[in-house]
Amino acid sequence: MSVDNLIYPLFVVDGQNHKSEVKSLPGQYRLSLDYLLKEVEDCMKLGVKCFDLFPAVEESLKNEQGTYSYSKDNFYLKYIKEVKSRFPEAVIMTDVAMDPYSSDGHDGIVRNGEIVNDATLEVLGKMSVAQAEAGADIIGPSDMMDGRVEFIRNELDDHGFSGVSIMSYTAKYASAFYGPFRDALGSAPKFGDKKSYQMDPANKREALVEANLDYLEGADHLMVKPALCYLDIIHMLKEEYPIPIAAYNVSGEYAMLKAAAQNGWIDYDRAMPEMLLSIKRAGADVILTYFAKEFAQMKA
Numbered sequence: 001m002s003v004d005n006l007i008y009p010l011f012v013v014d015g016q017n018h019k020s021e022v023k024s025l026p027g028q029y030r031l032s033l034d035y036l037l038k039e040v041e042d043c044m045k046l047g048v049k050c051f052d053l054f055p056a057v058e059e060s061l062k063n064e065q066g067t068y069s070y071s072k073d074n075f076y077l078k079y080i081k082e083v084k085s086r087f088p089e090a091v092i093m094t095d096v097a098m099d100p101y102s103s104d105g106h107d108g109i110v111r112n113g114e115i116v117n118d119a120t121l122e123v124l125g126k127m128s129v130a131q132a133e134a135g136a137d138i139i140g141p142s143d144m145m146d147g148r149v150e151f152i153r154n155e156l157d158d159h160g161f162s163g164v165s166i167m168s169y170t171a172k173y174a175s176a177f178y179g180p181f182r183d184a185l186g187s188a189p190k191f192g193d194k195k196s197y198q199m200d201p202a203n204k205r206e207a208l209v210e211a212n213l214d215y216l217e218g219a220d221h222l223m224v225k226p227a228l229c230y231l232d233i234i235h236m237l238k239e240e241y242p243i244p245i246a247a248y249n250v251s252g253e254y255a256m257l258k259a260a261a262q263n264g265w266i267d268y269d270r271a272m273p274e275m276l277l278s279i280k281r282a283g284a285d286v287i288l289t290y291f292a293k294e295f296a297q298m299k300a
Ligand code: PBG
Pocket: 095, 096, 097, 099, 107, 142, 143, 177, 178, 179, 180, 181, 182, 194, 249, 250, 251, 252
């Protein structure tokens, strides 16, 4: 296990001099640009070089089409540009999905209570190009719409961003372990759940179908999410596909360990690296984890 294997997810908010802790994610914060730059600098010194940024968007800027996601005024795009100009050697991954921008809190456009797959692709394409223009190195579609990797790949290529890579959330399960993340962004669905587009936790072989589509559509990395309850899926994709496999050690997984540690119920310093090691052993080449900075500090 090395720091090089890790991607650090960071939550960002518009404004200045703002750093608020996410209650259900002790040690993780929503950061304004000034704090974000400081955080990136600190992490880079520790050897953490790749960051996945997630925007917490004000409710008044959300709408049914998620148009703020590609608006010229989007603070998230400005932050990407700023981080890349200050730290050109930092690798910036972005999130592509409508939920932080959607007044419905869903990853796709909602019509008559249902998610409309193909109309959503247009929004995802615009969002991806806007992020690439801002300087993103890796586009991370987390929405689980069908056909979006190919659609985004074509849009990126058509706009001159053939060098921007796609880390596809390939096997993303409809999991209970995303709760703290939705607290961080205020992005929980306003009705229903995400089971019509995220996968059934009971289904293993469907991950192969999803992986095959994403691979053929041009994904550069395939991601499994969550990580710990899905080590068998990580292992299976690693055996089957000749491209890097990523795993997202999600918010609920972090929160559980932190809570146990805070209660003195577990030896955190041993349990945390053991968790990461298990994800790597299962076959993940890359791990997205809220533990990234602490792991690097431990190693330093
Ligand atoms: C949104 C998205 C989610 C996560 C990453 N991108 C939540 C969801 O699908 O509801 C979860 C990450 C985590 O729990 O740490 N498309």
